[in-house]
Amino acid sequence: MTVRLFALTCGHLDLDMAAMIEDGTGRERVPVPTFLIEHPRGRVLYDTGMHPVLQTDPAERLGAARAARFGFDYQVGEEVSGRLESMGRDPAGIDHVVTSHLHFDHSGGNGLIPNAELIIQRPEWEAGMNPEVATQFGLDPRDLELGHPVRQVDGEHDIFGDGRVVCIPTPGHTPGHQSLRVRLDGGEIVLAGDACYFCRTLRERKLPARVYDRAAMHASLERLAELERGGARIFFGHDPEFWRTVPQAPAEIAF
Ligand SMILES: [Zn+2]
DSSP, X not given: OOOEEEEEEEEEEEEEHHHHSTTOOSEEEEEEEEEEEEETTEEEEEOOBOOGGGGTOHHHHHOHXXXXXXXXXXXXXXXXXXXXXXXXXXXXXXXXXXXXXXXXXXXXXXXXXXTOEEEEEHHHHHHHHSHHHHHHHTOOGGGGOSSOOEEEEOSOEESSSSSSEEEEEOOSSSTTOEEEEEEOSSOEEEEEETTOXXXXXXXXXXXXXXXSOHHHHHHHHHHHHHHHHTTOEEEESSOHHHHTTSOBTTSOOOO
């Protein structure tokens, strides 16, 4: 039985590095990654990238003030459904979307994947549904209200029951952030999402300027470090240097 993993880059963001990591300066262009996992019993996406309206009018969706903080390099065809189609996969054939968290560059493409079950940690769902918390931490509940069946999970969730594709809670960046462990034939890869933006975040334990819970984020980084010590490879959330080393779909990622 084989599990296959593919990386899909769904546009880029230009952003202020001081917000991304302690001691950061200047601006940097970072990738917006999503991942396709093919298991014999179903297809899984880890995150869906940005809403397609951000290709033309980010302020329409994010509001002018928020949109102005980012530069958007997001072209037609780079949305998650376009990326899937260009590798010969039908967006309607995706069975599960694992939502790392409810930020616009992670769950914004949910509407492009019509038939999937959304898998989200319960604290993230609850925070998204609490208008005060959602506004304060930039969570967008609209991405949960598109008619998908939503599976709220508490803690680890083994999607196929065989240990090959397992959601693990990595809170701190947001209340219910989750990462995804993917066991390939050669070894395990952990898709960290925004629990760890950069390689340096893990090595130097330097956090972004604004997070939901710093202590929880440190604990999540320690969890990732522990998985790495156990032999797993960590895939960072928005690391341009690291991303250059990742084969892009339709090429398959080997361990
Ligand atoms: Zn992000």
